[in-house]
Amino acid sequence: MSKKILLSGIQPSGRPHLGNYFGAMKQYIDLQNEYESYIFIADLHALTSLQDGKTLREASLDLALDYLAIGLDPKKVTIFKQSDVPQVTELAWIFNCITTMPYLMRAHAFKDAEAKNKEINVGKFTYPLLMAADILIHDADIVPVGQDQKQHVEYTRDTAEKCNRIFGTTFKLPEPLILEHVKTVPGIDGEKMSKSYGNHIPLFAEDEELRKLVMSIVTDSKGGVPENVRAIHELFRTKDYLDKLYSEKEGKYKDLKDALLADIIAFVTPLRARRAELAKDLPAVMKILEEGGKKANTHAEMRMQEVRKAVGLTL
Numbered sequence: 001m002s003k004k005i006l007l008s009g010i011q012p013s014g015r016p017h018l019g020n021y022f023g024a025m026k027q028y029i030d031l032q033n034e035y036e037s038y039i040f041i042a043d044l045h046a047l048t049s050l051q052d053g054k055t056l057r058e059a060s061l062d063l064a065l066d067y068l069a070i071g072l073d074p075k076k077v078t079i080f081k082q083s084d085v086p087q088v089t090e091l092a093w094i095f096n097c098i099t100t101m102p103y104l105m106r107a108h109a110f111k112d113a114e115a116k117n118k119e120i121n122v123g124k125f126t127y128p129l130l131m132a133a134d135i136l137i138h139d140a141d142i143v144p145v146g147q148d149q150k151q152h153v154e155y156t157r158d159t160a161e162k163c164n165r166i167f168g169t170t171f172k173l174p175e176p177l178i179l180e181h182v183k184t185v186p187g188i189d190g191e192k193m194s195k196s197y198g199n200h201i202p203l204f205a206e207d208e209e210l211r212k213l214v215m216s217i218v219t220d221s222k223g224g225v226p227e228n229v230r231a232i233h234e235l236f237r238t239k240d241y242l243d244k245l246y247s248e249k250e251g252k253y254k255d256l257k258d259a260l261l262a263d264i265i266a267f268v269t270p271l272r273a274r275r276a277e278l279a280k281d282l283p284a285v286m287k288i289l290e291e292g293g294k295k296a297n298t299h300a301e302m303r304m305q306e307v308r309k310a311v312g313l314t315l
């Protein structure tokens with residue numbers, strides 16, 4: 001029996017952080033033997049928040065290095081740049097045409113983004129449909145994501161059903177894979193940790209930067225337990241261990257932050273070393289992306305041929 005398909009991606013909209021890693025990326029590694037995996041660099045999505053060619057190029061290559069450094073094996077996983085599969089923009093257009101505005105306006109992520117910025121761009125608005133295209137074009141069975149993307153995967157399922165109903169396409173309905181115990185990792189300000197909010201702790205930061213960030217975690221809390229510190233600490237230690245530590249050190253925020261910092265550093269040190277090794281041979285990284293892009297493109301094109309026929313674009 002052929003393996004089920006896993007697909008997921010991260011936007012090169014900044015440096016990946018602890019939330020990205022524990023919410024999503026770790027699962028890519030844990031599941032790479034079990035599934036036929038497609039992991040991509042969501043550069044088209046990143047354009048909704050990052051509009052500087054040089055920075056996007058650098059961030060995309062950086063993210064490829066990050067993927068490899070955390071242990072994605074290009075022999076097992078197709079690693080590619082989203083824009084190497086431009087068919088997704090074609091499919092997203094078809095989805096645009098069968099989706100109503102009120103439906104998209106109900107998306108939590110859109111509402112949050114709109115609350116932060118009234119001049120929100122159309123790309124952010126239709127973000128869920130490009131995501132649906134990524135997932136559906138590759139026939140993904142499962143999509144490992146963080147809690148914040150749960151609704152978007154539901155939108156993908158709705159869109160698949162709607163397209164199948166209207167045009168008779170045969171899109172599969174994907175399942176999200178969300179680690180309930182990770183939920184949404186808070187940033188240093190207590191809001192959802194996000195690359196684009198500037199409240200994140202990058203996975204590959206150096207010790208000094210990590211120290212500054214951990215020390216600046218907002219500790220406005222009840223009962224002597226700095227909740228934001230503890231929520232991040234839970235990614236690294238068991239509940240029992242933390243219950244003991246946080247009761248012994250109740251109210252001693254500096255000590256608790258020091259303990260968290262030590263755990264983060266111990267965790268990222270080997271990953272950073274691996275990344276530095278990989279960064280010595282960028283042409284090899286480019287080659288992995290090129291090959292992954294070709295494979296993903298071929299896979300997507302097969303699906304698009306069926307779609308073009310179904311909607312009436314092929315004569």
Ligand code: ATP
Pocket residue numbers: 009010011012013019020021022023024049144145146147148149182183184185186192193194195196197
């Ligand atoms: P941006 O601010 O540009 O949206 P982001 O930090 O939200 O960046 P994405 O690239 O949008 O990161 O998301 C990549 C993956 O990481 C998704 O699966 C998303 O659900 C997950 N993720 C993002 N932030 C968190 C978080 N704070 N906790 C858990 N998972 C997260």
Ligand code: MG
Pocket residue numbers: 194
């Ligand atoms: Mg996001």
